[in-house]
Amino acid sequence: MHEYSLVLSLIERVEQEMRSHNAVAARCIKISVGELSGVEADLLSYAFEIAREDTLLRTAQLEVTSVVARWQCAGCARDVDSQKGLICDSCGNPAHLVEGGEILFESVELELPSD
């Protein structure tokens, strides 16, 4: 499952972050998932719940934000409506994807020791 390996690398990344800050726990982890990234947000959340057991993240919550795909003309940089085809209305250049194709790690809220 693609989502599961993604979650594992996310956990590794957050654990590194926690170690470098001596954090005792992670609270909220925010990621954004593009609609064209090929990843299902539901599956990702489910995979996280399984994978977080036995890690420093077992009490952490994953917050997944879906990002709608956005296309822009490579020539004049106008937004292109993908429903009408991926060619720019005004200059005829092909559109390229500027948002919605990737998975981004946004932030993590860490709990620090209260000495």
Ligand SMILES: [Zn+2]
């Ligand atoms: Zn254009």
